[in-house]
Amino acid sequence: xxxVSVELRGISKRFGxxxxxxxxxxxxxxxxxxxxxxxxxxxxxTTLRIIAGFEHPDSGELLINGxxxxxxxxxxxxxxxxxxxxxxxxxxxxxxxxxxxxxxQKLPRAQIRERVGRALELVRLSGLGSxxxxxxxxxxxxxxxxxxxxxxxxxxxxxxxxLGALDLKLRQEMQLELKRLQRxxxxxxxxxxxxxxxxxxxxxxxxxxxxxxxxxxxxxxEIYERPATRFVADFIGESNxxxxxxxxxxxxxxxxxxxxxxxxxxxxxxxxxxQRVTLALRPERIQLCFPNEGHGIxxxxxxxxxxxxxxxxxxxxxxxxxxxxxISPGTNGITVGERVGLTWDLQSLRPIPExxx
Amino acid sequence: MNARILLWPGFAWLVLFFAVPxxxxxxxxxxxxxxxxxxxxxxxxxxxxxxxxxxxxxxPFGNSLVLAALTTIVSLxxxxxxxxxxxxxxxxxxxxxxFLVILPFFTNFLVRIYAWFILLRPEGWIAWLLRALGLDxxxxxxxxxVLIGLVYGYLPFMILPLYATVxxxxxxxxxxxxxxxxxxxxxxxxIIFPLSRPGVIAGAVLVFIxxxxxxxxxxxxxxxxxxxxxxxxxxxxxxxxxxWPLGAAMAxxxxxxxxxxxxxxxxxxxxxxxxx
Amino acid sequence: xxRLRRWADRIIESLLVLDTLLVYIxxxxxxGVLVLYSFSASRYALVWGGFSLDPYRRLFADPEIAPALxxxxxxAAVSTAIATILGTLLALAFERARLRLQGSVExxxxxxxxxxxxxxxxxxxLFFAQVLRPFFSALGLTLGPMPAxxxxxxxxxxxxxxxxxxxxxxxxxxxxxxxxxDLGATSWQVLRRVTLPLLAPAILSGALLAFTLSxxxxxxxxxxxxxxxxxxxxxxxxYALQGRAAIPPQMNALAxxxxxxxxxxxxxxxLIQRRTRRA
Numbered sequence: 061x062x063x064v065s066v067e068l069r070g071i072s073k074r075f076g077x078x079x080x081x082x083x084x085x086x087x088x089x090x091x092x093x094x095x096x097x098x099x100x101x102x103x104x105x106t107t108l109r110i111i112a113g114f115e116h117p118d119s120g121e122l123l124i125n126g127x128x129x130x131x132x133x134x135x136x137x138x139x140x141x142x143x144x145x146x147x148x149x150x151x152x153x154x155x156x157x158x159x160x161x162x163x164x165q166k167l168p169r170a171q172i173r174e175r176v177g178r179a180l181e182l183v184r185l186s187g188l189g190s191x192x193x194x195x196x197x198x199x200x201x202x203x204x205x206x207x208x209x210x211x212x213x214x215x216x217x218x219x220x221x222x223l224g225a226l227d228l229k230l231r232q233e234m235q236l237e238l239k240r241l242q243r244x245x246x247x248x249x250x251x252x253x254x255x256x257x258x259x260x261x262x263x264x265x266x267x268x269x270x271x272x273x274x275x276x277x278x279x280x281x282e283i284y285e286r287p288a289t290r291f292v293a294d295f296i297g298e299s300n301x302x303x304x305x306x307x308x309x310x311x312x313x314x315x316x317x318x319x320x321x322x323x324x325x326x327x328x329x330x331x332x333x334x335q336r337v338t339l340a341l342r343p344e345r346i347q348l349c350f351p352n353e354g355h356g357i358x359x360x361x362x363x364x365x366x367x368x369x370x371x372x373x374x375x376x377x378x379x380x381x382x383x384x385x386x387i388s389p390g391t392n393g394i395t396v397g398e399r400v401g402l403t404w405d406l407q408s409l410r411p412i413p414e415x416x417x
Numbered sequence: 418m419n420a421r422i423l424l425w426p427g428f429a430w431l432v433l434f435f436a437v438p439x440x441x442x443x444x445x446x447x448x449x450x451x452x453x454x455x456x457x458x459x460x461x462x463x464x465x466x467x468x469x470x471x472x473x474x475x476x477p478f479g480n481s482l483v484l485a486a487l488t489t490i491v492s493l494x495x496x497x498x499x500x501x502x503x504x505x506x507x508x509x510x511x512x513x514x515x516f517l518v519i520l521p522f523f524t525n526f527l528v529r530i531y532a533w534f535i536l537l538r539p540e541g542w543i544a545w546l547l548r549a550l551g552l553d554x555x556x557x558x559x560x561x562x563v564l565i566g567l568v569y570g571y572l573p574f575m576i577l578p579l580y581a582t583v584x585x586x587x588x589x590x591x592x593x594x595x596x597x598x599x600x601x602x603x604x605x606x607x608i609i610f611p612l613s614r615p616g617v618i619a620g621a622v623l624v625f626i627x628x629x630x631x632x633x634x635x636x637x638x639x640x641x642x643x644x645x646x647x648x649x650x651x652x653x654x655x656x657x658x659x660x661w662p663l664g665a666a667m668a669x670x671x672x673x674x675x676x677x678x679x680x681x682x683x684x685x686x687x688x689x690x691x692x693x
Numbered sequence: 694x695x696r697l698r699r700w701a702d703r704i705i706e707s708l709l710v711l712d713t714l715l716v717y718i719x720x721x722x723x724x725g726v727l728v729l730y731s732f733s734a735s736r737y738a739l740v741w742g743g744f745s746l747d748p749y750r751r752l753f754a755d756p757e758i759a760p761a762l763x764x765x766x767x768x769a770a771v772s773t774a775i776a777t778i779l780g781t782l783l784a785l786a787f788e789r790a791r792l793r794l795q796g797s798v799e800x801x802x803x804x805x806x807x808x809x810x811x812x813x814x815x816x817x818x819l820f821f822a823q824v825l826r827p828f829f830s831a832l833g834l835t836l837g838p839m840p841a842x843x844x845x846x847x848x849x850x851x852x853x854x855x856x857x858x859x860x861x862x863x864x865x866x867x868x869x870x871x872x873x874x875d876l877g878a879t880s881w882q883v884l885r886r887v888t889l890p891l892l893a894p895a896i897l898s899g900a901l902l903a904f905t906l907s908x909x910x911x912x913x914x915x916x917x918x919x920x921x922x923x924x925x926x927x928x929x930x931x932y933a934l935q936g937r938a939a940i941p942p943q944m945n946a947l948a949x950x951x952x953x954x955x956x957x958x959x960x961x962x963x964l965i966q967r968r969t970r971r972a
Contacts (some may be wrong), residue, residue: 114871134874141875147868151890160886161876212876420790420880427779427786427851428798434848435805438816441823495719498712516963521720524955525909527931528948532723534935535730540740542726569719601702630809633911637935647811654818655919661819668815672808679807 063090064126065216065248066111066139071120072272073106080106081117082272088250090215093242095251097259098269099295104252105144107269108218111250112141125215135164139216140209144224146201148193154180154204155189161212179211182241199230206241216248223258235262256296260284268292286328290412293340300346300384301412302339306331316411319379321358327411338412343387345408348374348394351401358402360384365396376400446665456661464666473649480635481646484560485628488567489621492575495568496620500579501609504586515580522573530637533566537638558640566638567628574627575620582616583609622682626675646671724952731945752943752950761930764839768914768926769907772846777900779847780854781892785884787855788862805852814916817845821917838917838924845913850906854899861895862888894965901962905955927951 066088073081081103088094096104109115110122113134122130129137140161149157155176162172180186183203193201202222209217219238223231239262242249253259259266260280267277268291276288287293290301304318314331315322316339323339331337351359360378374386374394384402394400446464449457503514521529536543537556547554556562586609594604610617632647639645646667653664731749735742752758783802792798805813821841829836869891873883889896911928918924925933927947934944 112871112875114874134871135877135879137875139875141872143868143872145866145868147866147872149869149872149887149891151893160873160878164877164879164882208872208876420786421792422786423782424786424790424792424798427783427802427855430779431801431805431848431851434817434820434844435813436801437824438813438820441819442812442816445819445823495712495716498709499716502709502713517717518720520956520959521724523905523959524724524952525928525931525948527911527928527935528727528951529723531931531935531944531948532727535726536723569723572716572720600698602705626807627809630811632811633932647809650811650815654815654916664815665819668812672812675808 064088064123065090065092066250067123067126068107068111069121069123071107071110071117071122073103073110073115073117075106079272081110083120084269084272084274086267086274086277088216088248090248091246093239093249093251093262093264095253095259095263095266096269097253097256097266097296100254102269103272104254104269105220108141108220108250108252111216112139112218113137138214139218140212140214141218141220142205142209142222144220144222146193146205148201148204148208150193153190153192154185154196157193157204158189158208158211160208165212175211176207179207182210182244183207183237198226199234202226202234203237206238210241210245210247214247216250217245219249219251221253222251223253223255231258238262260296268295270295286410287340287412290338290340293410293412298343298385298387299340300343302341302382304337304339306333306335306337309333319381321379321382323357323409324406325409325411326406329413331411340410340412341384341404342408343373343385344371345404346384346386347403348376348386348388348392349401349403351399357404359399360402362394362396362398362400365394367391374400376402378402442665442668445662446669448662450660450662454659464662465670467663468666468670477644477646477649480560480644481629481631484564484567484631484635484643484645485625487564488571488628489575489624491564491568492572492624493617493620496572496575497579497617500576500616501583503576503580504583505588518573518576518580521569526570526633527637529570530566530634533562533569533638537562537565557638558642560639560643563635563639563643563645566634567631570634571624571628574623578619578623579613579616582613582619586612618682622678626678629675630671727945728949728952730942731949733942733945735942748942748944748946751941752946755943757925757930758943758947761925761927764842764924765908765926765928768839768842768846769904772843772850772907773900773903775843776847776850776903777854777896780851780899780903781858781896783851783855784858784862785888787859802852802855805849806856810849810912811916813849814845814912817841817848817913818916818919841917842914842924842926845917846907846910849910849913850903853902853906854896857899857902858892858895861892865891894968897965898962901958901965905958908954 064087066086068084068086071081071084072079084103084107096107098104106115110117111124113129113132117130120130121128124132124137124139149160152160158176158179159172162175167175176189177186180189183206185200185203185207188196188200193204196204202225205222222238223234226234235258238249238251251259251262260283263280265277265279266283268275268283270291276283276292278286283292283296287296287299293299293301302318304316304323306314307317307322308315309331312327312330314325314327316325316331316337318339325331325337325339358378360376360383362374363377363383364373364375366373371387371389372391374388375383376386377383386402444458445456447460447462449459449461449463451457499518503511503518506514534557535541538544539555539557544554544556547556554561556565590608590612591604594608595601599607630647631645632651635643635645635648636651639648641648650664650667650671653660653667730741732744732746733740733742734745734747786792787795787799787802821836825841826836865888870883870887873887878886909928910926911932914926914929915932918929931944931947931951934940934947
């Protein structure tokens with residue numbers, strides 16, 4: 061797990077006047093499922109294409125399996141790409157598509173047949189080998205693209221939003237399928253997506269990108285529980301972002317004043333007195349209770365209520381300037397215009413270390 | 418492999434057999450024709466000065482310009498409704514109508530002109546019909562006969578780009594215009610026609626340019642009585658009294674006229690996707 | 694007002710339908726007459742003399758027809774082969790390489806399409822007379838009419854093939870070629886195994902276009918052979934027939950057969966197009 065499979069050192073790439081990739085440094089370990097997550101235009105696809113060899117970085121260094129690969133042409137890199145639109149050769153059958161990479165290696169025919177058969181079996185497409193891509197459904201085409209990319213046994217598989225074109229149900233099915241494949245093949249998966257849900261579910265680790273920069277790298281849990289920037293806090297799941305000032309400190313504990321309200325904060329590194337700080341609070345980590353029972357941290361007025369079946373969203377005004385979003389499972393009889401108390405675990409309220417952005 | 422190598426065979430061919438010949442036309446147009454028909458190399462503008470003679474412009478050059486303009490206008494008037502009608506249909510009917518426009522265009526030019534020769538001759542049906550109506554027009558050997566042949570030959574060049582533009586138009590704009598109180602005619606004239614301008618220009622250029630250089634139609638349907646640019650050029654090279662330097666100058670003047678038109682409208686041609 | 698407007702609309706609409714109808718009649722009337730007259734029993738092409746297959750019999754008996762047909766087909770086939778290769782290579786170079794002076798190079802390649810054909814024909818005539826024939830005779834060789842015509846036909850066909858192939862190349866999904874590179878193919882393998890097979894329909898329609906243009910060509914052939922003396926393709930033969938004082942009836946038969954050949958060719962082209970669109 062500690063062996064580095066792909067390493068990027070200060071990679072930058074400019075298109076015209078736009079810095080698409082800005083000093084990206086990453087280490088992806090062997091056998092890891094690593095995701096690049098970010099909104100469209102954040103530079104994640106360009107980063108992937110640099111690793112595949114279709115774009116050349118303006119500066120920085122790329123290492124694949126420990127050896128420099130910045131200037132290696134794509135056909136000599138031990139990585140394969142699953143294209144967003146699959147890029148299946150329309151004039152070749154499924155079998156011929158999958159065999160393409162092996163034929164390029166000039167393997168004996170018998171071996172090619174055997175490995176193509178195994179790859180198709182692995183993606184559960186045995187029996188469809190003689191079809192043409194346009195005779196397959198979207199999900200099946202996706203599997204062919206996967207088989208074609210894994211059949212040459214690359215050490216890294218790059219996947220560029222591979223499930224983007226599929227509908228929700230098929231997508232969830234393929235997510236499980238991809239995880240299974242990765243477990244069985246034990247190769248490094250580098251997965252690009254804009255879907256935070258997908259990234260959290262599937263990844264061992266992920267990097268959140270925005271405006272060409274990597275904002276945070278970590279396990280899904282680290283990213284979700286300890287967002288490093290306001291952007292991450294808001295992009296991954298939802299967050300109530302509260303701006304305040306430290307008015308009292310005691311070791312890792314501090315009291316932060318937010319407008320007319322105060323709250324206790326527990327932080328990893330000690331906060332400075334009078335420091336300005338942004339706090340992130342997940343809507344689903346807030347509980348609503350009766351206001352006069354004394355254990356509510358803050359109280360507020362329910363201004364809006366959206367019932368969505370498995371959960372209900374509330375907008376609660378806690379001070380003239382501040383409203384919080386709260387998500388609770390089911391309904392609890394609360395109506396618009398009611399006064400409620402709000403509570404949360406101390407660990408759920410995270411100070412965000414950076415100051416701006 | 419460097420993809421640049423792929424350029425060389427075709428490029429070299431076109432330089433040798435296209436660019437060099439154009440250069441030779443230029444050189445010869447600057448030379449002098451001796452009374453015995455031999456070419457005396459030199460650099461003079463005498464051939465171009467001879468072309469300034471009003472006789473040329475009142476005759477062949479004028480004919481070419483006027484007939485090219487008339488062909489363009491008549492083709493537009495005839496072709497626009499057809500292009501519009503095709504574009505507004507859908508499915509197999511549309512494909513059939515389009516196919517029927519293209520089909521004659523793929524038959525040999527000489528064959529098509531010859532067919533008009535049969536129709537237009539004095540003993541032909543059309544002349545007979547006209548005589549019955551009290552009109553005695555000599556069609557064959559008249560500018561009108563040549564015009565009919567030219568319109569016939571180049572009409573598809575007008576219809577196809579028009580069709581391509583009209584077909585891409587968003588016809589909900591017409592509904593929007595009608596919703597705002599425009600009549601059908603108004604919504605056409607104020608919305609559709611302005612939006613199909615690139616197609617009109619493309620069609621006009623595609624008709625006007627080749628007609629300027631026409632030689633077969635005036636020769637066969639004009640019977641030598643309707644001289645045009647192309648006829649004159651042919652005469653200077655393959656006629657009984659050749660004058661290559663003068664013919665070369667004419668060819669270059671013709672080409673310059675065409676390039677002038679193109680330079681003016683090239684981006685509209687591109688817009689209508691009728692050039693590369 | 695409203696009624697007047699509705700009336701005006703209706704009249705305009707009927708005029709549009711009428712115009713469309715007339716245009717189609719205009720397009721097909723001459724062709725119909727031609728086909729009809731090709732079955733005329735008269736000794737003159739322009740006189741209807743009752744139904745007969747005589748014009749066709751005369752056509753096949755004409756000793757000039759077979760060589761003209763052969764010349765046309767040979768010139769079309771050879772020039773198409775050469776022009777298709779050169780034009781395809783040009784298209785690949787324009788779309789897949791970064792060229793210096795690309796604008797000027799492209800201008801040279803598009804120019805043969807846009808200038809009047811008679812200018813190109815004149816240029817070739819002068820080139821043959823002033824450069825190529827003297828050059829050949831200096832080597833003790835002669836430049837026959839067939840090679841001269843071939844040269845000319847290749848020259849005007851290259852650009853058309855290029856335009857057709859290039860359009861398809863531009864629409865081609867770049868990620869297909871990238872996928873092949875990614876799977877370890879070399880540039881040559883990508884070209885041979887992915888790009889060219891995907892371009893095949895466009896190359897074929899480019900070739901068909903070149904073939905049609907060549908079969909149809911009059912100007913370049915006429916000027917390259919200095920007026921068709923001694924060497925005739927079908928169009929030159931047609932032209933010569935029309936130049937006669939009394940046009941012989943085989944003219945109609947030949948025109949009809951050429952029409953039939955064109956219809957077959959275009960139907961073939963459409964069939965190919967439809968098949969590739971489905972794939």
